[in-house]
Amino acid sequence: MLTTLKRIVQEVTSARDLSEALELIVVRVRDAMDAQVCSVYLFDESSRRYVLMATEGLNKDQVGQVSLGTNEGIIALVGKREEPINIEDAHNHPAFHYMPTVGEDPFNAFLAAPIIHQKRLLGVITAQRHEKRRFDESEEAFLVTVSAQLASVIAHAEASGQDINGVVSGITQRDIRFKGVAGANGVAIGTAVLVTPPADLEEIPSRRATDIEAELGRLQTALDSVKGDIRRAGEKLAGELRPEEQALFDVYLNMLDDRALGSEVRRLIEGGEWAEGALAQVIRGYSRHFSQMEDVYLRERAADIRDLGRRVLSYLQSEETEPHELPDRAIIIGEDLTPAILGEVDEEHLAGIISIQGSANSHIAILARAMGIPTVMGLVDLPYRQVEGQQLVVDGYRGHVYVNLSDDLLEHFREIEQEEKAFAEELETQKDLPCITLDGQAVVLQVNTGLLTDVYRSLDRGAEGVGLYRTEVAFMMKDRFPTEAEQTEIYRSQMEIFSPRPVTMRTLDIGGDKALPYFPIEEENPFLGWRGIRVTLDHPEIFLVQIRAMLRASLGLDNLRIMLPMISSISELDEALHLIYRAVFELQEEGIPVSMPELGMMIEVPATVYQTAAYASRVDFLSVGSNDLTQYLLAVDRNNPRVAALYSSYHPAVLQALKYIVDTAHEVGTPVSICGEMAGDPAGAVLLAAMGYDSLSMNSASLLQVKSVFREIEMSWARDLLDEVLRLEDPMVIKSTIDLALRDANVSLASVTFNRDRWS
Structure with a gap:
C-alpha cells in the first residue's frame, strides 16, 4: 500500500490541473483498493452542497450535475462529523440518500473520508464494493491518507486560480x-x-512565450550543445568501454532526437510555452512515468531523463542575455x-x-x-x-x-499600506526624542544587530546600545572559521560605531536552525541538541579565539559586554567563565592591556528560570532570550508553520516566567534585559517595561514604534494593565486586552494595529 500511495501522490501532484488530478485519484484508488467504485465530492461553499466531481464506477454523466445538501446522505454525515465512516450495507444506513441517476444500486460496502485542509472541509472521497462487508483497517487508513494528500492538491489548485467552485456555482474561491x-x-x-536557481527543473514556472520562433531556436541550440557534449564524452571513453556500454551514449543521443523528447518540447513551445517551461514539463512527465514502472532497470532511467533535462536547461539558461525584469512592486518567491x-x-x-x-x-x-x-x-x-x-x-x-x-480584502490591505506609510512618516519625527513615558519614566531601548545595515539604521532611530550582537553572522558569511584577526576587525567596527554605548556580544550560537556550511551539525532534534554554549565548550579552541578577538577589539573603547547563550546548568556557566578569565589573563601576559568586560548569560532554557538567583549571583547581567524560552516552555517550534499558531509570547505561563525572572534577579541586585521578538512588539514591550526589565533590545525596524508607544502612556498605567493581564488565562484574551487598552488610551499605533487586525 505504501508503494502504491507514493506513486499515486507523485502522479496526482504532477497533474496539469485539478480535473486531471481528480480523475487520476478515482482510477488509481479504485484499483489499489480492489473496489468497484471510487468517487470524489467537493463541497461548494456558495451553495452549501456536496457536488460529485469525479467518479470511477458510477454514472460519469452525473459528474458536476448531482449534489447533496449538508443534511443529505452519508456524504453529508461524513462532512458534519469530519471523520471516516465505514459501513457494510449503505442502503440500510439511516443517513442513506437514494440518488437514482448515479447508479449506486449494486453497491453495498461503503467507505468515506473527509477531505480537510487547515481545518477547512473541502469535500469527501468514497470507495464502494458490491459485497456486504466493511473495508478493513488498512484500507480505511489508506483512504484517509489519500484524502490528506488530495486536500493539499485542491488547496493548491484554488491558490493557482483554478475555477473549482465555478464548475458548479460560477463563483471562484477568493481570499x-x-x-x-x-x-x-x-x-x-x-x-x-x-x-x-540555475538548472533546476522543479523550479521552472509555466510562462507564455513572446516569440515562438526564437524559443524554438534557443531549444535547438541547447539540444545541439548537449549532443556535442555527449558525443565528446563517448569518444573520450571509447577505449575504456565495451561496445554494449558505449552504446549507452547512443541511447542518450536518441532521447534528445526529434522523434523523442525534442519533438514533445517543440510541440509545447508551438502551443505558446517558453522553452524552459516546455522542457521542464516534458522531463517531469517522462521522469514520473519511468519512476512508476515495476521493472527496476526501467525505473532507474528516470534519473537519466532528469540528468538530460538539466543539461539542456543549463544551456538554455546560460543563453539568456537579459535578466527577467521585475514589475514595479514585485514579491519574489523562492x-x-x-x-x-x-x-x-x-x-x-x-x-x-x-x-x-x-x-x-x-x-x-x-x-x-x-x-x-x-x-x-x-x-x-x-x-x-x-x-x-x-x-x-x-x-x-x-x-x-x-x-x-476579492475587491473588499484588497481594498482593506491597501488601506493598511497607506496607514502604515503615514504612520512611518510620523515616527520619523520622533527619532531624536528620548524614550520617556508621560509620568517621566525612562525606558532603555537597544538593538539586535548582526549586519552593518542594522547599525546605521539603529543609530538613526535612537538606539541606546546593542543588546544582542549575533556573532554567528560573521561566521556564516565565510567558507571557514574566521581567524582571530578577522573577527577582531569585524567586532571593532561594531564597537567603534556605537561607542560609548554598550555592545553586548553573544558568543557563537550555532546549531538548531543556524548551521555553518563548513561545520554541519546533523541531528534528529537539533533544538534540543548540540547547540550554543554546548558546541563552543566542546571546542575551546573556537571559543577562546572568539573571546580573544572580542577583548582585543574593545581596547580603548571599553564598551564590550560578553553574553553566553543556551546555558542550562551552573557547571556550563562556570566552565565558560573560567575560559573567559583565562583569555583575559593570556592576553595580559602577551602585553595587550585588555580589561575584564561585563559578563552575562541568556535565560532561554526553562531549567534556568528556576535557578535565576544562582545564575544572577555569578554574572554582571542577565538577558532573556524570549524566543527560545517561549518555544521551550510551550513545546512549540515557532518556525514550523503547522504549529506556529500555538506559539504566543502572551501565554500566561510565559508571562509568569518572565515576571519571576526579573523579580528574582533584582532581589540579587543583577540587571536584566530582554532581546527576543516580544521586546520589539509594542504591546509586549509595554508589559516588559511594567515588569521592570532594565532594557529592551529589538530589531532596528521596531525601535521607533516602541518608542512612540512609551511616549504616549504612563508607566503607572502600564503596571495596572500588567496586573490585569496576569490574572487572565488565555493568550488571545490577553493580547486583545492589551490592544484594546492601548486603543482606549488613544495611542497612535493602536488605531493602525486595530485596522490591520480586522482581518484575521
Whole structure:
C-alpha cells in the first residue's frame, strides 16, 4: 500500500490541473483498493452542497450535475462529523440518500473520508464494493491518507486560480490564505515573481512565450550543445568501454532526437510555452512515468531523463542575455532564498519576500527585517510555481500570504499600506526624542544587530546600545572559521560605531536552525541538541579565539559586554567563565592591556528560570532570550508553520516566567534585559517595561514604534494593565486586552494595529 500511495501522490501532484488530478485519484484508488467504485465530492461553499466531481464506477454523466445538501446522505454525515465512516450495507444506513441517476444500486460496502485542509472541509472521497462487508483497517487508513494528500492538491489548485467552485456555482474561491512564519513585519501588495536557481527543473514556472520562433531556436541550440557534449564524452571513453556500454551514449543521443523528447518540447513551445517551461514539463512527465514502472532497470532511467533535462536547461539558461525584469512592486518567491539572491534584486522594485523554506532566523529574514521588507517564511503549502504573475498580499505580521483576493480584502490591505506609510512618516519625527513615558519614566531601548545595515539604521532611530550582537553572522558569511584577526576587525567596527554605548556580544550560537556550511551539525532534534554554549565548550579552541578577538577589539573603547547563550546548568556557566578569565589573563601576559568586560548569560532554557538567583549571583547581567524560552516552555517550534499558531509570547505561563525572572534577579541586585521578538512588539514591550526589565533590545525596524508607544502612556498605567493581564488565562484574551487598552488610551499605533487586525 505504501508503494502504491507514493506513486499515486507523485502522479496526482504532477497533474496539469485539478480535473486531471481528480480523475487520476478515482482510477488509481479504485484499483489499489480492489473496489468497484471510487468517487470524489467537493463541497461548494456558495451553495452549501456536496457536488460529485469525479467518479470511477458510477454514472460519469452525473459528474458536476448531482449534489447533496449538508443534511443529505452519508456524504453529508461524513462532512458534519469530519471523520471516516465505514459501513457494510449503505442502503440500510439511516443517513442513506437514494440518488437514482448515479447508479449506486449494486453497491453495498461503503467507505468515506473527509477531505480537510487547515481545518477547512473541502469535500469527501468514497470507495464502494458490491459485497456486504466493511473495508478493513488498512484500507480505511489508506483512504484517509489519500484524502490528506488530495486536500493539499485542491488547496493548491484554488491558490493557482483554478475555477473549482465555478464548475458548479460560477463563483471562484477568493481570499485563499496560506500560513507560514512571520519573517519581517509589514504588509505588501504586489506581483509574484518566481526566483529559481540555475538548472533546476522543479523550479521552472509555466510562462507564455513572446516569440515562438526564437524559443524554438534557443531549444535547438541547447539540444545541439548537449549532443556535442555527449558525443565528446563517448569518444573520450571509447577505449575504456565495451561496445554494449558505449552504446549507452547512443541511447542518450536518441532521447534528445526529434522523434523523442525534442519533438514533445517543440510541440509545447508551438502551443505558446517558453522553452524552459516546455522542457521542464516534458522531463517531469517522462521522469514520473519511468519512476512508476515495476521493472527496476526501467525505473532507474528516470534519473537519466532528469540528468538530460538539466543539461539542456543549463544551456538554455546560460543563453539568456537579459535578466527577467521585475514589475514595479514585485514579491519574489523562492524555494530557499538567500541574501545573495536579494542582493541581485533592485530594492526599488521589491515590495515583499516569500521563502518556501527557512525560518524567522534565516539569513534572508534577518536581512529583510533590517531593510524593512515584509517577509513570510516557511510557506510549505503554497503552490508557488503556479502563482507567478498573480497579485498577492504578504502579511509579515502574522506570516500569511493571500491569493485570489476579492475587491473588499484588497481594498482593506491597501488601506493598511497607506496607514502604515503615514504612520512611518510620523515616527520619523520622533527619532531624536528620548524614550520617556508621560509620568517621566525612562525606558532603555537597544538593538539586535548582526549586519552593518542594522547599525546605521539603529543609530538613526535612537538606539541606546546593542543588546544582542549575533556573532554567528560573521561566521556564516565565510567558507571557514574566521581567524582571530578577522573577527577582531569585524567586532571593532561594531564597537567603534556605537561607542560609548554598550555592545553586548553573544558568543557563537550555532546549531538548531543556524548551521555553518563548513561545520554541519546533523541531528534528529537539533533544538534540543548540540547547540550554543554546548558546541563552543566542546571546542575551546573556537571559543577562546572568539573571546580573544572580542577583548582585543574593545581596547580603548571599553564598551564590550560578553553574553553566553543556551546555558542550562551552573557547571556550563562556570566552565565558560573560567575560559573567559583565562583569555583575559593570556592576553595580559602577551602585553595587550585588555580589561575584564561585563559578563552575562541568556535565560532561554526553562531549567534556568528556576535557578535565576544562582545564575544572577555569578554574572554582571542577565538577558532573556524570549524566543527560545517561549518555544521551550510551550513545546512549540515557532518556525514550523503547522504549529506556529500555538506559539504566543502572551501565554500566561510565559508571562509568569518572565515576571519571576526579573523579580528574582533584582532581589540579587543583577540587571536584566530582554532581546527576543516580544521586546520589539509594542504591546509586549509595554508589559516588559511594567515588569521592570532594565532594557529592551529589538530589531532596528521596531525601535521607533516602541518608542512612540512609551511616549504616549504612563508607566503607572502600564503596571495596572500588567496586573490585569496576569490574572487572565488565555493568550488571545490577553493580547486583545492589551490592544484594546492601548486603543482606549488613544495611542497612535493602536488605531493602525486595530485596522490591520480586522482581518484575521
